[in-house]
Amino acid sequence: MKALVLYHSQEHLNTEAMAKAVAEGLKAEGAAVTLHNTDKGRFDAASLAQYQCAAFGSPDYYSYIAGGLKVFLDDWHIAAEQKKVKGLKDKPYALFYSHGGGGKVKGPMEALFKHVGRQIGQSVESLGAPSEAVLEKCRALGRELAKATK
Secondary structure, eight states, X not given: OEEEEEEOOOSSOHHHHHHHHHHHHHHHTTOEEEEEETTSOOOXXXXXXXXXXXXXXXXXXXXBOOHHHHHHHHHHHHHHHHTOSSSOSSEEEEEXXXXXXXXXXXXXXXXXXXXXXXXXXXXEEEESSOOHHHHHHHHHHHHHHHHHHO
């Protein structure tokens, strides 16, 4: 099974720590994982077709997802609507996010990503740097996503 963990993390690297924990959970269930930080570059949305599942993570930027993830969703929408690439829709996916006190990104994030497929598990939240308890929730989310994909 191939799994994608697509996230944005830049200043404090809180979302990156969560992404790595989700990847650990996926790997524990035998998934081959690709980690991609949109802060390092754009992710080719058409490439989503090669993955059986995906996890998406974002910091809360003014109660919205990071720009790199929004660009991915825009690109994905165009590719999916044009039907040039099969296998983009109906993906099992999981969500995680970090914030500095607002935490309102959850609603927009869940509303936007529902078009990709079906959400597995509950979105995992971290207020600031993820604690070990939050990281364990991320690992558990990764395991749950892998099991739901098998």
